[in-house]
Amino acid sequence: MQRKKIVILGSGFSSLAAAAYLAKAGFGVTILEKNKEIGGRARQLVRDGFVFDMGPSFYWMPDVFSSFFGDFGKKVEDVYDLKRLDPGYRVYFGEHDYIDNHADFEKLKQTFEQLETGGGRNLQKFIDKAGKNYDIAIKDLVYKPALNIFEIVTRDTIFKLNEFVSTISRQVRAGIRHQRLRTILEFPVLFLGSKPSNTPAFYNFMNFADIKLGTWHPMGGMFAVVKAMEALTNELGVEILTGHAVNELVVKNRKVVAARTDHGDFNCDVLLSGADYHHTETLLPQSLRQYSEGYWDSRTFAPSALMYYVGFNKKLVNLEHHTLFFEPSFDKHAESIYDNKKWPVDPLFYASFPSKTDPGCAPEGKEAAVFLIPIAPGLKHDDQKTRTKYLDIIIERIERNTGQSVKDEILFSESFSVSDFVNDYNSYKGNAYGLANILLQTHILRPRLKSKKLDNLYFTGQLTVPGPGVPPSLISGKIVSNLISDYERS
Ligand SMILES: Cc1cc2nc3c(=O)[nH]c(=O)nc-3n(C[C@H](O)[C@H](O)[C@H](O)COP(=O)(O)OP(=O)(O)OC[C@H]3O[C@@H](n4cnc5c(N)ncnc54)[C@H](O)[C@@H]3O)c2cc1C
Secondary structure, three states: OOOOOOEOOOOOOOOHHHHHHHHOOEEEEEEEOOOOOOOOOHHEEEEEEEEEOOOOOOOOHHHOOOOOOOHOOOOOHHOOOEEOOOOOOEEEEEEEEEEOOOHHHHHHHHHHHHHOHHHHHHHHHHHHHHHHHHHHHHHHHHHOOOOOHHHHHHHHHHOOOHHOOOOOHHHHHHHHOOHHHHHHHHHHHHOOOOOOOOEEEHHHHHHHHHHHOOOEEEEHHHHHHHHHHHHHHHHHOEEEEOOOOOEEEEOOOOEEEEEEOOOOEEEEOOEOOOOOOHHHHHHHOOOOOOHHHHHHHHOOOOOOEEEEEEEEOOOOOOOEEEEOOOOHHHHHHHHHHOOOOOOOOOOOOOEEEEEEEEEHHHHOEEEEEEEEEEEOOOOOOOOOOHHHHHHHHHHHHHHHOOOOOOOEEEEEEEOOOOHHHHHHHHHHHHOOOOOOHHHHHHHHOOOOOOOOOOOOOEEEOOOOOOOHHHHHHHHHHHHOOOHHHHHHOO
């Protein structure tokens, strides 16, 4: 019997994961990627001996990666080298004034205790709760396809109902008084794309991921994971075609029969899109789209970002692999993203120096840096003037807080922002990482994995279930392929 043919749009983590599962299940799989390189938002930039991850850099929830490769009889250590970072990250609050998020939990408790009496004990209590939620999330929630609410109604989740209606912000503030410690405990929520005051307290499982499971670095960067997945899909016989933008989905009798590209039509029995959900629907006639423009406009999107990839001519000091510059107000910055939707006046930013851990990321004696300011999606005027202005702010803040001059050591800098997210990834309003995980955008309230209007059209990735981030994208690829196998075999 001829194998059923699946065409997948995009080569981000969710598409690569789905491709591997579907090929293993016996489908013939072709990936069509618009860009020249694979990896989607996790592409790599290489310049003058410097190597940068263009998107994700925090490797959290290592158990999810192990589980993914384990499904194919592989161990993570067989496909890339993983190093736990200590500290996981450093947070600057002023000049030479910072807190390190130690990998050793007892040491971190001491840091909390030093800043507030009882802080260590309160952190322990908070993390114990977060750990229980992590187990529930992995066991009962994130691997479910969100076909109906009953999937996630279990004895454990019913007992946690109050944590779905309360927020992380409220929970942190109830147990911790010191502003800096609150900021550290609210930071992981940024990965969910929403404000702590708008994120269900249940998501404190991200704190467990941060503090207990740790921050890791795959040698070669996050792109090493992409390469490992590419090798896996090659072994499984998946065809990957880059430079193949899909311009239209051809439909007959309630089915997508082909993906149309400038290189011709690619016929399919099933179409799976790992490209941004809104964009995929625009490839269909209006009447076959499930969600209106008004629907998308009313969603809470994760932030966009203003990013820089910078090569420095020397090693920088007083900085960790991941360093956050959080001396301005976290709440004010969040308001500029979610409420006013304006360019931030006094921005927080994140800096990554992968060459501190991974010598392959920069020539000897030099430093590779990535800077990121989270900003509101849809912001206009991300022109050169704006980009230069914010790079100057970043450089001045690094110099002041860490006590060194770096400006004259810049060999080159490249930037990436809202308009690049739109052009390179067909991202709605230039969002960096999908739809935020607020209560009203959780589980069945997220865009569906399977189209209501077309019988063989499926979606995966950060805009659908379970949500933004690399581990959720791997999970999304797994659950959609199970769904496809179930429907297409029934
Ligand atoms: C700046 C940034 C920092 C991040 N930091 C972290 C982090 O530290 N840790 C973490 O876990 N997560 C992080 N994330 C989130 C994480 O990177 C994403 O959630 C994840 O990579 C999304 O994968 P995806 O498969 O959903 O989609 P994508 O990676 O967006 O892949 C979609 C692909 O579809 C392609 N495509 C679009 N339209 C078409 C078309 N018409 N035809 C063909 N192909 C098309 C695109 O080119 C793209 O390659 C970050 C994201 C960004 C942007």
